[in-house]
Amino acid sequence: ARGFQCSARGCRAHRSAGGALVANVLRNGSVLLQWGLRHWGPPPPRPAAALRGFALNCSWDGTYTRFPCDSVELGAACRDYLLAEAHGSVRYRLCLQPRYAPPRPAPPAQCVEFRVEPAAMRDIVVAMTAVGGSICVMLVFICLLVAYITENLMSP
Known part of the structure; x- marks a missing residue:
């Protein structure tokens, strides 16, 4: 889904505070996540500290507490992820964090919050x-x- 652009009629786009993660909430209840690396800071200085992949964590708000809904390890070449059946009227929080080889520490996660109609x-x-x-x-x-x-x- 590279190059996917959220149209005003077909979906709503929600961007993380850092700008690296975008959640495209589609009309059919699916959510297409897209991200890039340029908003996470400079590239690693040497190949040994190369990008190993991404960790995606999902949670949703219940009446009194927050429940986990998904934790996924994604490959280094991955730049999008489809959350197929999000429930309506539930506030979701999705956080994505790049994973690098040691000794480089992982940058902070980029999080986006949204509600599916x-x-x-x-x-x-x-x-x-x-x-x-x-x-x-x-x-x-x-x-x-x-x-x-x-x-x-x-x-x-």
Whole structure:
């Protein structure tokens, strides 16, 4: 998914404070994570301290506590990750941290927080809009029919 750009209609993009991690929350409830290395500071000084991969940690807010939802180790060449079925109305926090070979310490994690729009509510709103629109059309037809009948049958 390199080069993916979040369109205003299809998804919402949430960026981490450092700018390295972007969570693209798609309309179907999936979340596409994308990241780059340039926001994490200078590249390692020598090959021995090369990038080994990334650690991705996920958690979500419950009513009284925060629950872990996923911990994934990703390869060094990986620059995106798809969280396929995020639950609606839940506040997620995803943190990504590069892993380097010793002796270079790992830079701080970049975190992004977002909420997925509940799919059921979206479907209900669409259905209610369609039903409301058809009721309005029926009422207009009934009013026109009553006006026609009143005009043609009730002549003085």
